[in-house]
Amino acid sequence: MLKSFLARLFSWLIRAAVVWVALTCLWVLAYRWINPPVTSLMIRDWAAGETVRRDWVPIENISPRLAYAAMTAEDQNFCNHHGFDFEAISKAMKANMDGGRLRGGSTISQQVAKNAFLWPARSWARKALEAYFTVLIEAAWPKQRILEVYLNIVEWGKGVYGAEAASHYYYGKGAARLTRTEAARLASILPAPRRWSPDHLPRGVARKARAVRRVMPFVQREMSGCLQLP
Structure with missing residues (x-):
């Protein structure tokens, strides 16, 4: 029995x-063709009674400066990996074990998996599911679509999601009109968008924004083969 x-x-x-x-x-x-209608972070904000600002725009309507700034700040090997940047993960683990400031090694693909399909908790189960969805995303979507979804769902402030909403919120104009400096400053607050504002960057973050602005042209040359940005 x-x-x-x-x-x-x-x-x-x-x-x-x-x-x-x-x-x-x-x-x-x-989701390769249908834009994600909502994320768990947006649901969290709605549940807390916060105003959610979000305007989805195609990647053609986002300044390539912001796309390259985001890749420079968050994932400089975006076009060269299949979802996981093991070199960045290794550096992050070493920095964390050495007792330095905690840092992550998540790629843009991993962040899309977390934001579009999962919830914002930290657990081994969530990380395992994030890896699973990252593999699926990399297999099913072209890099350009991964970047487009990322730029439209990433959190850029309290209740501010996506490039278009962030550009209007901070600079009063559409994402297509961002300057290189504005793009670099926006990309630099991505690790902690609720703590930092591109208009009032702490000294260390301002230094990072200047470095992002400097490195962006080199990243653009590296990415030109796999992306078709305006």
């Missing part, structure tokens, strides 16, 4: 796993 129960349980678990994999694959594939 026990063997029969275990066999049925195993069969049910296998079927459930197959259904779950099929559904998540279809979900990721759908």
